[in-house]
Amino acid sequence: MSKYDVVVIGSGPAGYVAAIRAAQLGLNVACLERSTNKLGKTGFGGTCLNVGCIPSKALLDSTHKFVEAQDDFAIHGIAATGLSIDIPQMIARKDQIVGQLTGGIGQLFKANGVTAIKGSGKVLAGKKVEVTDDDGKVETIEADNIIIAAGSIPIDIPPAPIDQDVIVDSTGALEFLETPKRLGVIGAGVIGLELGSVWGRLGAEVVVLEALEDFLPNVDKQIAKEAKKIFTKKQGLDIRLGARVTGSEVKDGKVTVTYADNDGEKQEVFDKLIVAVGRRPQSEGLLAGDCGVTMDERGFVYVNDYCETDAPGIYAVGDIVRGPMLAHKGSEEGVMVAERIVGQKAAMNYDTIPNVIYTHPEIAAVGQTEEQLKADGIDYKVGVFPFAASGRAMAANDTAGMVKMIAHAETDRILGCHIIGPSAADLVQQVVIAMEFGSSAEDIGLTVFGHPTLSETVKEAALAVEGHAIHIA
Numbered sequence: 425m426s427k428y429d430v431v432v433i434g435s436g437p438a439g440y441v442a443a444i445r446a447a448q449l450g451l452n453v454a455c456l457e458r459s460t461n462k463l464g465k466t467g468f469g470g471t472c473l474n475v476g477c478i479p480s481k482a483l484l485d486s487t488h489k490f491v492e493a494q495d496d497f498a499i500h501g502i503a504a505t506g507l508s509i510d511i512p513q514m515i516a517r518k519d520q521i522v523g524q525l526t527g528g529i530g531q532l533f534k535a536n537g538v539t540a541i542k543g544s545g546k547v548l549a550g551k552k553v554e555v556t557d558d559d560g561k562v563e564t565i566e567a568d569n570i571i572i573a574a575g576s577i578p579i580d581i582p583p584a585p586i587d588q589d590v591i592v593d594s595t596g597a598l599e600f601l602e603t604p605k606r607l608g609v610i611g612a613g614v615i616g617l618e619l620g621s622v623w624g625r626l627g628a629e630v631v632v633l634e635a636l637e638d639f640l641p642n643v644d645k646q647i648a649k650e651a652k653k654i655f656t657k658k659q660g661l662d663i664r665l666g667a668r669v670t671g672s673e674v675k676d677g678k679v680t681v682t683y684a685d686n687d688g689e690k691q692e693v694f695d696k697l698i699v700a701v702g703r704r705p706q707s708e709g710l711l712a713g714d715c716g717v718t719m720d721e722r723g724f725v726y727v728n729d730y731c732e733t734d735a736p737g738i739y740a741v742g743d744i745v746r747g748p749m750l751a752h753k754g755s756e757e758g759v760m761v762a763e764r765i766v767g768q769k770a771a772m773n774y775d776t777i778p779n780v781i782y783t784h785p786e787i788a789a790v791g792q793t794e795e796q797l798k799a800d801g802i803d804y805k806v807g808v809f810p811f812a813a814s815g816r817a818m819a820a821n822d823t824a825g826m827v828k829m830i831a832h833a834e835t836d837r838i839l840g841c842h843i844i845g846p847s848a849a850d851l852v853q854q855v856v857i858a859m860e861f862g863s864s865a866e867d868i869g870l871t872v873f874g875h876p877t878l879s880e881t882v883k884e885a886a887l888a889v890e891g892h893a894i895h896i897a
């Protein structure tokens with residue numbers, strides 16, 4: 425029976441990062457991956473690289489360029505007439521990036537001495553892992569430590585069963601070879617808005633059906649309100665809140681969706697329907713009953729703050745455990761666990777995990793919202809700076825949105841930052857670093873920022889906390 429210091433189950437951003445870090449620390453590591461991707465290769469990189477973060481951003485970038493050329497070039501004096509988009513080429517470019525990155529993980533494994541094993545893992549009692557390969561051959565391997573990083577899969581709902589043709593999940597929505605004329609999206613969350621944007625930019629008439637009454641309920645209310653205005657008024661996304669889908673019927677290549685809102689039952693006909701109502705842990709068949717690892721009723725593996733499960737020497741990281749389902753959160757947990765296995769005192773700061781929605785403008789946040797602070801009874805002050813007052817944003821003709829900085833009323837310590845605007849994902853990272861170092865809003869206000877940059881909006885929002893922003897009247 426082969427034996428390793430560490431066996432990692434799953435090679436997504438949580439698992440592959442854990443495996444590489446553990447190998448860097450001198451441990452003998454194997455990483456199991458059971459999926460085969462669209463290119464017929466082992467799906468190293470998990471959801472993120474194969475059907476998540478990377479392919480969705482590839483399509484968002486392609487379609488944003490198309491919209492820019494169509495709508496924005498003229499103001500710069502650039503004539504872009506007779507524009508067209510070759511969608512199969514756009515999809516092929518996305519696949520090429522996925523191939524490059526997933527192949528890159530295989531290279532990184534080789535370079536770091538991680539043994540990659542193609543097969544499905546199941547945790548057995550006594551820190552053993554049963555591996556079933558694609559031909560059904562079963563082998564058992566032993567490990568001093570096991571890291572479970574099996575990730576998540578899309579949730580499907582009975583009223584709209586996925587056929588990956590007319591009714592698709594997020595994976596199917598990355599593969600359309602032509603723009604649907606009418607596109608329905610169930611769920612106005614991150615994935616629904618991103619994928620709705622991709623196809624909306626190429627001319628699809630997009631209707632988003634969201635069961636909740638609030639738009640982006642976890643986003644700061646002021647930012648969510650601005651986002652809704654931009655998406656509906658400027659980009660023409662038809663977002664219907666309080667719309668509960670109750671049924672669907674596929675006929676002649678179209679789908680009729682029935683939903684109920686406060687006015688009663690309604691129907692809409694779409695060429696494609698994307699179901700984007702969330703993701704659930706991929707934990708079926710993962711744990712033998714006597715292995716000592718426990719799960720909650722939804723299939724999330726129970727862990728403490730250090731990602732230790734109830735079984736000594738067995739850890740779980742990424743989407744399969746509590747916390748936001750984000751690639752970077754899983755990766756950091758993977759690093760923490762690998763370092764703790766060799767006795768280091770690594771810990772994770774769950775208060776400074778950035779969150780991004782890659783629409784245009786992007787929406788990015790770190791820390792607490794005004795609503796959360798109010799609910800917790802914490803006194804705070806707010807500084808807001810609009811991109812419309814940024815010279816760099818004007819130069820780029822990209823002035824929608826704002827930066828909102830929130831600091832503690834007495835200590836001035838930064839409690840949160842919420843951005844909607846150009847490059848919000850990169851801008852918020854500056855505040856993540858500041859928060860990680862316990863900065864005050866004044867610390868950012870006192871820092872020299874290059875001019876002209878979009879980053880200056882972060883400094884101005886920090887100055888605005890005390891009413892000192894320079895470039896607003």
Ligand code: FAD
Pocket residue numbers: 433434435436437438439456457458459467469470471472473475476477478480543544545546573574575576577594615706710741742743744749750751752753754782
């Ligand atoms: P996964 O990436 O799901 O990887 C788990 C891997 O384990 C899979 O490859 C699976 O095949 C394998 N596996 C499962 N069970 C077994 C087993 N028993 N044996 C062997 N292998 C197994 N997050 C962001 O941070 N930024 C984004 O921009 C972003 N965009 C997204 C866009 C879309 C469309 C989607 C769907 C997701 C997006 N996410 C994004 C979320 C992100 O992809 C996940 O949070 C991340 O991939 C989770 O990483 P993970 O390693 O925990 O799990």
